[in-house]
Amino acid sequence: MAHDFSRINSKEMNKLNKSKVLKLIFEGKVLSTGDIIKQTGLTAPSVSRLVKSLISEEGLVKHSGIGHSNGGRPPFFYDFNGSGRYIIGIDVGATYIRAVLSNLDAEILYELEVLTEREKGYESVIQKLTDIIGRLSNRKGIDSGNIMGIGIGVAGLIDKKKQNINFSPDFQWENVSFYDDLVKNSNIPIYIDNSTRLMALGELGYGIGKRCDNFIVVNVGHGIAAGIVMDGETISGSFGHSGEFGHMTINPCSEIVCECGQRGCLEALSSGRRIAETGRERCFESPLLVEYCDRNINKIDAKMIADAARSGDRVANEILDSAIDNLCLGIRNLVNLLDPEMILIGGGVSLNGEIFFNKLALHMEGKLMPTKANINIVPVTFGENSTIMGALTLVLHKVLNFELIN
Ligand SMILES: [Zn+2]
Structure with missing residues (x-):
C-alpha cells in the first residue's frame, strides 16, 4: 500500500530523511555530502543539516577524513559511529x-x-x-x-x-x-x-547483505530451517512462521516419521538429529564408530559421524552422503521457488567444515537447472555466532x- 505522504508532518519527514541518510552511511554506500545528495535527492542544505545533527546531536556519524579538492572546498568524508551505544x-x-x-x-x-x-x-x-x-x-x-x-x-x-x-x-x-x-x-x-x-x-546487517539483497540462510543443526531475505528484507509470513524448510516433504514414501507427524520431511532425513540416530542404528557395522563412542552408542552425535567420515569410514560416509543428498533436494526446491542470488549454510552440522561442504558440492551436481547451476552455496559469515x-x-x-x- 502506498504511503500517504500528505499526512506525514515535518518532524516525521525529518526523521525519515535522517534515517535514510544514516542507513546509507552505515552501509558504506556514501562517503561525502555530494554522494548523499546524489543518492537521496535531498537538497544540499537539508543534507548538511541532517549530517550535522547525526554528528553532534545523536552521535551516530563521525568525520572520517577529507577528500581531494577539485578546485573548490575539499569534501568531508563520513562514517558510521557505532561506539558509545x-x-x-x-x-x-x-x-x-x-x-x-x-x-x-x-x-x-x-x-x-x-x-x-x-x-x-x-x-x-x-x-x-x-x-x-x-x-x-x-x-x-x-x-x-x-x-x-x-x-x-x-x-x-x-x-x-x-x-x-x-x-x-x-x-x-x-x-x-x-x-x-x-x-x-x-x-x-x-x-x-x-x-x-x-x-x-x-x-x-553485518555480513553478506552489504552486497546481496536476495539470499537464503539454511540452518542445518539439531533441526533444519531457512531464513529468507528477498529485496533486502527478511520474510516472516502472515503469522511470523515462515521458513519451516525442515518440514518440506522430500520423500513421501519414507518410513521415517518427523516430529511434526508427517513422513519424509527434510528434517527427518537430513538434520543433525537424524544423522546421529542413523549413526546409533548402524554403529555396529563400523568398528571405528564403536571405538569413537567407547561402546556407548548414546554418545554418538553428528560431529562424531563427520569425524569418522573424514577418517574414511564407509558407514559414516554413507550416512552423511544420504543426509546431504536429501538436503540438496531441499535446496533445489528453494532455489527454484525463490531464485536467490546465494545460499548460505549455517548450523551445527555445517560447522563440520570441509567434509560437509565438499559433499554438498558433490550432491548438488546435476540438481539445478542450467540457469541456476552456478549459484553460490557458501558457509554463513559468522559461524556459531x-x-x-x-x-x-x-x-x-x-x-x-x-x-x-x-
Ligand atoms: Zn516435519
Missing part, C-alpha cells in the same frame, strides 16, 4: 544460552555462555535469561542507559505481533508468554525472533530507523 544479543540454544554485549559496530565487549538446562523447565530458562541480562547490563564502564535494546533468538514459531512463542519443539514449549515474562524484569526494550531468521538478519549477530541487528535496525532515539 550498546546492544545485548542472546542466542537461546537447546544446549547453551550464549549472550554478548556489543557496540553498534558489533564489536563484542563482553560475552558469556551458560548451560540452557531446558529439562529444568520454562521458568528456569526465563530466570537464567533475566540473570544474563542483569549481568551484561551492569558492566563497569558501561552506562546501562546507553544500552539501546536486547535482541533474543530462540528456535520455534514466534508470534510476529506479541513476540511470544506459539510452539517450540526443541524446548517443548507451547504458547508461552516468553516476551511478557522477560519484559517485566527489564527496563531495556526487548525484541525476539526465530533463531534462523535472525541468522539471515545478521547477514543482512550467526544468531547472535542477527539478535544485534534486530536492535541495530530499530536504531537506524530512529525507533529508539528521539
Whole structure:
C-alpha cells in the first residue's frame, strides 16, 4: 500500500530523511555530502543539516577524513559511529544460552555462555535469561542507559505481533508468554525472533547483505530451517512462521516419521538429529564408530559421524552422503521457488567444515537447472555466532530507523 505522504508532518519527514541518510552511511554506500545528495535527492542544505545533527546531536556519524579538492572546498568524508551505544544479543540454544554485549559496530565487549538446562523447565530458562541480562547490563564502564535494546533468538514459531512463542519443539514449549515474562524484569526494550531468521538478519546487517539483497540462510543443526531475505528484507509470513524448510516433504514414501507427524520431511532425513540416530542404528557395522563412542552408542552425535567420515569410514560416509543428498533436494526446491542470488549454510552440522561442504558440492551436481547451476552455496559469515549477530541487528535496525532515539 502506498504511503500517504500528505499526512506525514515535518518532524516525521525529518526523521525519515535522517534515517535514510544514516542507513546509507552505515552501509558504506556514501562517503561525502555530494554522494548523499546524489543518492537521496535531498537538497544540499537539508543534507548538511541532517549530517550535522547525526554528528553532534545523536552521535551516530563521525568525520572520517577529507577528500581531494577539485578546485573548490575539499569534501568531508563520513562514517558510521557505532561506539558509545550498546546492544545485548542472546542466542537461546537447546544446549547453551550464549549472550554478548556489543557496540553498534558489533564489536563484542563482553560475552558469556551458560548451560540452557531446558529439562529444568520454562521458568528456569526465563530466570537464567533475566540473570544474563542483569549481568551484561551492569558492566563497569558501561552506562546501562546507553544500552539501546536486547535482541533474543530462540528456535520455534514466534508470534510476529506479541513476540511470544506459539510452539517450540526443541524446548517443548507451547504458547508461552516468553516476551511478557522477560519484559517485566527489564527496563531495556526487548525484541525476539526465530533463531534462523535472525541468522539471515545478521547477514543482512553485518555480513553478506552489504552486497546481496536476495539470499537464503539454511540452518542445518539439531533441526533444519531457512531464513529468507528477498529485496533486502527478511520474510516472516502472515503469522511470523515462515521458513519451516525442515518440514518440506522430500520423500513421501519414507518410513521415517518427523516430529511434526508427517513422513519424509527434510528434517527427518537430513538434520543433525537424524544423522546421529542413523549413526546409533548402524554403529555396529563400523568398528571405528564403536571405538569413537567407547561402546556407548548414546554418545554418538553428528560431529562424531563427520569425524569418522573424514577418517574414511564407509558407514559414516554413507550416512552423511544420504543426509546431504536429501538436503540438496531441499535446496533445489528453494532455489527454484525463490531464485536467490546465494545460499548460505549455517548450523551445527555445517560447522563440520570441509567434509560437509565438499559433499554438498558433490550432491548438488546435476540438481539445478542450467540457469541456476552456478549459484553460490557458501558457509554463513559468522559461524556459531550467526544468531547472535542477527539478535544485534534486530536492535541495530530499530536504531537506524530512529525507533529508539528521539
Ligand atoms: Zn516435519
